[in-house]
Amino acid sequence: MSGFRIAATAVDLAQLRDSLQHPGSGGFCSFEGWVRNNNEGREVSGLEYEAYDALAVIEGGKIVDEAMARYGVLAAQCVHRTGNLKLGDLAVWIGVSSAHRDEAFRACRYIIDEIKHRLPIWKKEHYLTGDTAWVACSHTERAHEHEAPHVHHHAHPRPAEDAGAVAAPPFRPDYSRQTRLREVGDAGQAKLAAARVLVIGAGGLGCPVLTYLAGAGVGTLGIVDADRLDASNLHRQTMYDARDIGERKVDLAARRVTALNPTVTVETRTQPLHPGNAAEVFAQYDLVVECTDDLGSRYLSSDAAVLTGTPLILASVYQYEGQLQVVSGKPGDPCLRCLWPDQPAPGVAGSCVESGVLGPVPGVLGTMQANEALKLLLGLPGAATTDLLLVNLLDHAIQRLPVDPSQGCRQHGGCREVARRALEQAQDDTDVDVHFEHLDEAIAAGFRLIDVREPAEIAQRPIDLPSQAVSSGKITEDTSVFAGGRVLLLCASGKRSGHAARLVRGQGARNVYSLAGGLAALRRRPGRAAG
């Protein structure tokens, strides 16, 4: 039975309450929403609710189920009224019973917040003056997103049926602390409001970037992130809470930005940019901030920035230090490839997972990225530098290294030409990664297997199918092993095999593919190590 229903007539509360009786329940909590006599300064005489019933019942049932799962309560019920309601009438009823009181309170709160946010229910207010108005019920605050008691921005008028609540005025941002700066002023603030900034990665670097840019009043923030929040992120990703674990970062970040500054328009992408769309997406923004821990994304961003003339702020961190580089996108200015022409092989550049990182390190570098972004958008002095900045937070050494463009891509046709070729090559290689659930399917599909892992790894987790071992570091030494038929390279995660496959394709062996996700992505079968 669904825990949610729509009622066109008055509800029998005693019966509802009884339905939540459970032998294991030690607590019961209910919420009632009533029709009150005013909203946003207008005297209200009554309400009319209209629902898209079929959808509301499905979505409402989901919300009740979510609350039960999320807080582990024993039973929950919700009824929402439709039709004409008088002052003091019950508009919505929620009841939750559970072993302990805390989860009952939280589940109750979760259900009402989500209902306000997600249900296709519209409210028409009747005023004493005789006129009426439809009032949006969405975009209410959702307490479970930030349950810390001090973060309460009542950005939107509270719903009329929260009896007794004092309606807060609509949020009006106050940028006076930054407009007071002579170089910013109202003109600068207008530039920020008109700006569109894309932030790629909502992790350790992305958290301060998004927070500061939202606070500063950047008009539109795009957020790209495909990951879900993991407990191991929390020491450095300061926008998120323990209870957010498992949720998509892009959704959490969007909510956080909206909570911080409701006037910011947020655009989200749950898929990473790829060679086929990076330039097109970059062209939609005034500035891009690259905050991923992925070298491939960094190179793709540099190429897209050069090709579209979009300024790009790159940063990366390693343990206790970081690097910062601004790619201006202007002809003649250097890019990432001017420094390191090709993407290094996997494992050469350490990641946070492999090498570790102290939480504040991406915090510092991300904050510097946010500062560079504001400098560029506002045209502040010093914004034009393209130097590589090395920041060591152990000994506080900061080194500025001017990048000489004549020593970089210019020797290979210039940044634009180099970027164009790199994107073209990457697009050609999009079919490199192939998916299989079991390796014998690959063999059935006509692939020959080459295992590019190190001998010690192969010994630890052998594959019990015919394969040849050529470690990834030696993959380009003898191209004769790729002669004839389709070849599938495989490694533990798909990273080394993907890189190796692209390398040998670059040497002309177009028949070489990589097992996407590596051995880790295969389905295990009982009695077999892999396959």
Next chain:
Amino acid sequence: MTTVNLQYYAQMREQAGSSGEKLTTQAGSLRELYDELRTRHGFSLPADALKVAVNTQFSDWSRALDEGDTVVFIPPVAGG
């Protein structure tokens, strides 16, 4: 013999076990110096995956060493 100041970043700092050192060397160029250091510290990165800077300017690997040069090796890093 030339005495130079060396600074290491990222995984090179880890592999060297320090963020820098003073070294007296017979190496004639940055490339020779790096080859010497690879043997000494077991640096895993080949020279062409690195940038090298001398006295806060990026340099060519063929550059000769001068007494008192500060040499910095910079690998690309990926964390975020």
